[in-house]
Amino acid sequence: MSxxxxxxxxxxxxxxxxxxxxxxxxxxxxxxxxxxxxxxxFQYARQEAWSLEEGKVKSGSHSIxxxxxxxAVSGEKxxxxxxxxLGLPALAQAAGAARAIAAQGQDKSVxxxxxxxxxxxxxxxxxxxxxxxxxxxxVRLLERAEKDARQRDPRVSEVMASLVSVxxxxxxxxxxxxxxxxxxxxxxxxxxxxVVDGERREQGSAGGGGRYGLDYFSEDRIRxxxxxxxxxxxVNLEAADxxxxxxxxxxxxxxxxxxxxxxxxxxxxxxxxxKGTSAFSGRIGEKVATEQCTVVDDGTLPNRRGSLSVxxxxxxxxxxxxxxxxxxxxxxxxxxxARLMGAEPTGNGRRESYAHLPMPRMTNTYMLAGQYDPGExxxxxxxxxxxxxxxxxxxxxxxxxxxFSASEAYxxxxxxxxxxxxxxMLIGNGPDVLTxxxxxxxxxxxxxxxxxxxxxxxxxxxxxxxxxxxxxGLTVGGVEV
Amino acid sequence: MSEIVAPGEHTVGEGxxxxxxxxxxxxxxxxxxxxxMGADSGETAVSRSQGFSVSVRMxxxxxxxxxxxxxxxxxxxxxxxxGSASTSDFNAEAIEDSVRAACTIAxxxxxxxxxxxxxxxxxxxxxxxxxxxxxxxxxxxxxxxMARECEDxxxxxxNRISNSEGATxxxxxGTEVYANTHGFAGGTSxxxxxxxxxxxxxxxxxxxxxxxxxxxxxxxxxxSAAAVGRSAAxxxxxxxxxxxxxxxxxxxxxxxxVAASLLSHFVSAVRGSAIYRKASFLLDRLGEPVxxxxxxxxxxxxxxxxxxxxxYDGEGVATQTRDIVQAGxxxxxxxxxxxxxxxxxxxxxxxxxxxxxxxxxxxxxxxDMIREMGTGLLVTELIGAGVNNVTGDYxxxxxxxxxxxxxxxxPVEEVTIxxxxxxxxxxxxxxxxxxDTRGNYRSGSILLDRLTVAGD
Numbered sequence: 001m002s003x004x005x006x007x008x009x010x011x012x013x014x015x016x017x018x019x020x021x022x023x024x025x026x027x028x029x030x031x032x033x034x035x036x037x038x039x040x041x042f043q044y045a046r047q048e049a050w051s052l053e054e055g056k057v058k059s060g061s062h063s064i065x066x067x068x069x070x071x072a073v074s075g076e077k078x079x080x081x082x083x084x085x086l087g088l089p090a091l092a093q094a095a096g097a098a099r100a101i102a103a104q105g106q107d108k109s110v111x112x113x114x115x116x117x118x119x120x121x122x123x124x125x126x127x128x129x130x131x132x133x134x135x136x137x138x139v140r141l142l143e144r145a146e147k148d149a150r151q152r153d154p155r156v157s158e159v160m161a162s163l164v165s166v167x168x169x170x171x172x173x174x175x176x177x178x179x180x181x182x183x184x185x186x187x188x189x190x191x192x193x194x195v196v197d198g199e200r201r202e203q204g205s206a207g208g209g210g211r212y213g214l215d216y217f218s219e220d221r222i223r224x225x226x227x228x229x230x231x232x233x234x235v236n237l238e239a240a241d242x243x244x245x246x247x248x249x250x251x252x253x254x255x256x257x258x259x260x261x262x263x264x265x266x267x268x269x270x271x272x273x274x275k276g277t278s279a280f281s282g283r284i285g286e287k288v289a290t291e292q293c294t295v296v297d298d299g300t301l302p303n304r305r306g307s308l309s310v311x312x313x314x315x316x317x318x319x320x321x322x323x324x325x326x327x328x329x330x331x332x333x334x335x336x337x338a339r340l341m342g343a344e345p346t347g348n349g350r351r352e353s354y355a356h357l358p359m360p361r362m363t364n365t366y367m368l369a370g371q372y373d374p375g376e377x378x379x380x381x382x383x384x385x386x387x388x389x390x391x392x393x394x395x396x397x398x399x400x401x402x403x404f405s406a407s408e409a410y411x412x413x414x415x416x417x418x419x420x421x422x423x424x425m426l427i428g429n430g431p432d433v434l435t436x437x438x439x440x441x442x443x444x445x446x447x448x449x450x451x452x453x454x455x456x457x458x459x460x461x462x463x464x465x466x467x468x469x470x471x472x473g474l475t476v477g478g479v480e481v
Numbered sequence: 482m483s484e485i486v487a488p489g490e491h492t493v494g495e496g497x498x499x500x501x502x503x504x505x506x507x508x509x510x511x512x513x514x515x516x517x518m519g520a521d522s523g524e525t526a527v528s529r530s531q532g533f534s535v536s537v538r539m540x541x542x543x544x545x546x547x548x549x550x551x552x553x554x555x556x557x558x559x560x561x562x563x564g565s566a567s568t569s570d571f572n573a574e575a576i577e578d579s580v581r582a583a584c585t586i587a588x589x590x591x592x593x594x595x596x597x598x599x600x601x602x603x604x605x606x607x608x609x610x611x612x613x614x615x616x617x618x619x620x621x622x623x624x625x626x627m628a629r630e631c632e633d634x635x636x637x638x639x640n641r642i643s644n645s646e647g648a649t650x651x652x653x654x655g656t657e658v659y660a661n662t663h664g665f666a667g668g669t670s671x672x673x674x675x676x677x678x679x680x681x682x683x684x685x686x687x688x689x690x691x692x693x694x695x696x697x698x699x700x701x702x703x704x705s706a707a708a709v710g711r712s713a714a715x716x717x718x719x720x721x722x723x724x725x726x727x728x729x730x731x732x733x734x735x736x737x738x739v740a741a742s743l744l745s746h747f748v749s750a751v752r753g754s755a756i757y758r759k760a761s762f763l764l765d766r767l768g769e770p771v772x773x774x775x776x777x778x779x780x781x782x783x784x785x786x787x788x789x790x791x792x793y794d795g796e797g798v799a800t801q802t803r804d805i806v807q808a809g810x811x812x813x814x815x816x817x818x819x820x821x822x823x824x825x826x827x828x829x830x831x832x833x834x835x836x837x838x839x840x841x842x843x844x845x846x847x848x849d850m851i852r853e854m855g856t857g858l859l860v861t862e863l864i865g866a867g868v869n870n871v872t873g874d875y876x877x878x879x880x881x882x883x884x885x886x887x888x889x890x891x892p893v894e895e896v897t898i899x900x901x902x903x904x905x906x907x908x909x910x911x912x913x914x915x916x917d918t919r920g921n922y923r924s925g926s927i928l929l930d931r932l933t934v935a936g937d
Contacts, residue, residue, distance in 0.1 A: 053758065056591035062582040063567040064575070076538075081547040084569045097547050100621075135589045158758050194760055194871060203760065203871045242876075244899065244935035245728035275538070276644055277681055279688065355550065394864045394878070398681055398690035399723075401895050403865035403878035425867040425876040425897045427935075477867070477876040477897025479933040481730055 004126060008171040008181035012042045012066070016086040023173050026088075030072055030095050031175045034102035037073040037335060038175040039313065040095075042086070043168070043354040048130045051162040052142040069354040070094045073336055074102035082355045120316055123302045123309045124211035126183040128167040132213035138163055141217060145191050148226035155237070156230055157201075158194040163187075165214060172314035180314035185211050186305070186461065188449070191225050195233040204233030208448030210305045225448075232389060232408050235420045242409065242424035242478025248384030249426065249474040250377055250412060254445035255390060257464035260295055261365050261453065262393040262402040263430040264288075268322050268330070269348070269360040269455075270337035272397050279400030279431050280328065288328045289434030292370045295323040297332055299347050299363030305449040306364035306463030310347070313358055317347035322365075323434070334360045352458040362453060366465030370440025374468040377439045379415035385476055386410045386417055387426065400430035403477075425477035433471065441468030500529055500656045501668040507571065508660040511555050514580045516662070520557040520587075522598050524661035524796070527553045532653030535621060537628040540636075543647055545621060557583045563596045564588075595822035598796065601663040603818070603828060605793035605800070612785040613671040615699040617652045624650040627676065627706045634710030635680045639718050646679040646690065648710065652700070665797040673788075674700045678713040684721040689892075691716035691862075696919045698786050716861075719882075723892035725936040726883055732857035733898055733932045734850055736881075737915050739863050741922035746902055747778065748835055748922075749870050751811065753820020762873030762903055763811065770809045772906045778806035782836035789921035795833035803829070805838075809907075839923040843912045847926045850913055852887035858934055859884055860898065873902035896936040905929055 013019065023040065030038040044066040051059055067084040068091060079101030081094040133141070145161045166186040173179050192205035206228035209216065251259060272278035280288070289295075299308050299317025308317050313335050321329045333341070334349030337360055350361035378386060386409065393404030403425050410417045446465035453462040504527045515523035529551040536543040553576065556565040564586030566579040632648035652674045660666035677694035693712035695704035704712075735743065747763075755761040763771055772778070782800035784790050791800055796818055805812055816824070817832035851859060860881040867876040876899040883890045900908075913925030 058593045060586035061565040405867040427878045477935045
């Protein structure tokens with residue numbers, strides 16, 4: 001970790017001449033009598049994106065964003081200002097603006113200290129992923145994806161592919177003396193295709209990535225994504241109208257875990273529960289799921305898209321048990337909400353960038369494996385839907401109503417998967433949907449690294465996962481009555 | 482360059498106008514740098530903005546956020562090859578690095594016959610006063626008072642209002658300069674102010690939340706803070722006691738604030754990039770009926786004070802008032818110069834999207850429409866993005882009200898509505914006179930004669 005701190009300081013502080021004593025002084029200005037907490041978040045991020053369509057990499061872009069966000073917290077009040085200049089005068093002004101939230105008081109001296117004696121495990125490499133492959137190879141990688149997709153089936157009419165790499169350096173200094181850095185890589189490859197058969201036209205898309213270098217995208221992996229995108233599109237060419245109404249739903253493993261993210265995860269974020277605005281507020285210890293259900297949020301999985309060595313407040317991430325054998329166990333916390341609720345921060349304090357305030361956010365949220373063979377689960381269903389791919393979801397935290405949108409689904413009739421049906425929205429009620437989970441599979445999978453979660457306009461990368469799961473009664477929003 | 486002013490001394494707008502000249506200077510330096518590095522042509526957009534927001538929750542200040550952003554985007558062309566880059570750092574060195582990064586990318590991108598600036602003869606020459614710049618001399622203290630007044634009005638509206646997500650007052654001013662190597666350079670300054678409120682009601686241990694907001698370029702046009710609070714509260718209260726309905730097919734009214742979403746689905750389907758990629762459910766429908774035959778959808782880019790108003794698009798091309806759909810017939814697509822070249826058509830001045838898209842309103846108010854519908858679902862909230870742009874398949878979660886005998890019977894939640902947009906656009910039987918003018922898409926309430934509602 002100390003090596004990461006040195007790297008971050010040389011990237012962010014050195015060009016502007018900032019040093020640790022400067023920050024000590026800044027904090028003594030920030031921390032008055034009424035200030036419970038204050039922090040300064042430095043960030044340098046660069047991103048590169050390449051995209052292909054019509055067989056050609058036609059465009060590419062590069063961006064650099066750097067700045068500092070300064071926050072002062074007094075009770076439930078937060079003052080926040082940010083600057084895209086890193087010089088001391090800009091910092092002092094931002095600190096003044098943030099500080100104005102609390103009554104003026106005595107300056108308080110602060111001495112920052114790197115988190116000594118406590119090494120954070122490094123969950124990913126510090127190497128800038130933009131430098132892990134020559135530019136011509138990035139172009140070739142996308143051309144290969146295109147070729148793989150077209151070779152899979154002659155009905156492929158359009159292929160679009162994109163490759164994004166991000167190098168994110170963050171440095172958090174806290175009023176309690178913490179000085180923590182993290183260097184976070186992220187890569188993402190996405191392939192989408194359109195297939196045409198007579199009058200019908202359908203799309204499919206696949207991809208993945210995580211906190212890796214670009215060498216993560218091996219030839220095999222690229223082919224796998226390309227073939228998966230084509231397979232999905234071809235399935236949808238055959239799909240008939242989806243049914244409408246309440247029925248048994250079997251969810252496939254992996255990405256369908258977006259159910260947990262929407263139905264359970266958001267409602268268990270600390271801010272909503274401190275304010276009492278979540279359908280889960282005040283329900284710790286209550287039974288909210290069948291005994292087969294254990295759900296965790298885990299930021300510590302190496303190289304996962306949703307993972308962080310430390311969160312954006314410098315707290316080490318961990319595995320937090322949300323639901324254990326059906327009983328609601330815990331919330332996800334940042335420092336602000338944890339303090340106000342008298343709880344421990346759980347390493348879930350995240351922000352989109354220096355220009356945004358941190359808040360409790362998920363990392364990788366998934367359900368642990370159960371005992372059933374997935375085949376056994378499907379064969380138990382007399383009539384229902386088997387949904388294996390989703391395009392996303394949304395939740396109303398207060399009423400608990402959530403949706404998630406199936407992009408690949410099948411009818412299950414007499415215990416057999418019979419025919420594909422068109423995409424449809426599934427809708428349910430967060431606090432009771434898991435009380436209808438009657439079978440949990442033994443095939444836990446995590447998603448391929450594609451999730452982005454939005455909350456209050458802030459986007460952060462996340463992961464989800466689950467085993468195959470049978471839910472007895474969920475509303476399917478098809479058109480067939 | 483990036484001073485942050487302490488609250489109290491802070492008013493939005495100071496120093497921004499002189500900025501237009503500074504930004505224009507910066508833009509011409511960027512283009513000169515691109516030329517020096519060998520680019521044949523280039524374009525750049527440079528912007529700065531500042532503002533603040535305050536939130537009050539349960540009567541107490543919750544957050545004070547000061548925003549101050551800047552960004553520079555540059556695109557270079559070497560013949561028919563292109564690259565682009567952006568930075569938030571306006572130092573000479575950082576700008577030089579960004580232009581170089583764009584030039585490096587252009588070395589590796591493929592030759593693309595349609596790439597390049599918009600044609601020089603399409604550059605805007607007429608610059609109208611669009612009346613979109615109304616700086617608000619608002620102090621943080623005044624904003625706090627206003628937010629408090631708003632939230633108080635909501636919390637005291639009804640004793641079933643049990644909790645609050647707070648009220649927020651926001652004010653913002655931005656300046657942007659766009660320039661390209663045709664010699665076009667344009668500068669625009671504009672403001673945006675809003676007051677919003679979200680509160681929670683409780684009945685029989687079940688909570689519901691709803692919100693309201695007012696938003697305008699001119700703060701004089703905003704609804705009063707107290708009116709916003711009362712609307713938020715009454716919208717929350719009317720949702721208490723919501724339940725599901727039986728799965729059925731019935732008429733559906735989209736209340737004006739959610740009806741505009743149908744227009745955005747339409748635009749996604751007629752956007753040039755969706756058409757040339759053949760990723761649209763309205764492919765090859767030019768000149769054909771795509772809406773019911775009394776529907777007109779028009780773009781009004783020069784409306785005074787409107788959200789989307791602009792004299793030129795993201796490529797400097799003059800924007801134009803036009804009917805995209807006339808008597809139900811699709812007249813034209815929504816094109817920038819790249820997608821126009823791909824399709825062998827002319828740009829419609831829509832680089833960056835449509836501007837003030839309106840569906841022509843009818844004469845009825847929402848209550849008349851509810852009476853006309855008789856039995857069906859009134860939708861007031863949509864959740865989830867269940868729209869397939871290639872097939873038009875549509876399925877979204879909704880909350881709203883069950884209507885019978887032309888009267889509201891009870892609130893509804895946890896149901897979906899589904900259909901196919903190709904068919905849904907033709908099933909529009911009424912567009913209300915109650916146009917919501919807050920956003921870039923403007924619509925009255927919309928009545929469709931039939932959709933599938935999935936519930937119990």
